[in-house]
Amino acid sequence: MAQPLTVPSMTAGADFVLRPWEMSDLSLIREAAKDDYIPLISTVPSPYSDEAAEAYVRRQWDRAATGAGCPFAIARTRDRRPVGSIGLQLAEAAEGRASLGYWMTAPGRGQGVAGAALRAVTTWALHELRIPRVQLLIEPWNTASVRTAESAHYRREGLLRGWQEIGGRRRDMLMYARLNGDPPPDDRAPSGG
Secondary structure (H helix, E strand, O other), X not given: OOOOOOOOOEEOOOOEEEEOOOHHHHHHHHHHHHOOOHHHHOOOOXXXXXXXXXXXXXXXXXXXXXXXXXXXXEEEOOOOOEEEEEEEEOOOHHHOEEEEEEEEOHHHOOOOHHHHHHHHHHHHHHXXXXXXXXXXXXXXXXXXXXXXXXXXXXXEEEEEEEEEEEOOEEEEEEEEEEEOOOOOOOOOOOOOO
């Protein structure tokens, strides 16, 4: 078993914070359960029930407690309203890689929040946790998620045909990754003096 992890709180841009899941986040799970896509790509319970939502939150806590991952709720700083989720999965950490997944409900979409969250968790994973490779998978049609990955300086590595079952169908997925040794995100070369 991996070491237990403490999910830190961190900022994601000026207006949002990433923090551990709380039982007070059931409203976010209720909203996500109504989305056509989020329950297909996550373990968000659909149809929604308070019991299933509470079990979802406990699973997020268990991921950290068992060292399997670091799940974050994404919340607005001004009113603490949760608007999305981002999670770092560490099942392959011993091989030097981790995977990220994220989803946003309608109130958080189109504001650059997912990109800010992705940059924050990626930087933390690469530099604080010293994971050599962080990767994510995106369905090719999901242009918003592609833009999010690219805004966080992920590089597209290729198309994985029939990679994953989603909604009862095998789906193609685009592989994106960031490496510890990639150039700095602002694309400036380190100065040599």
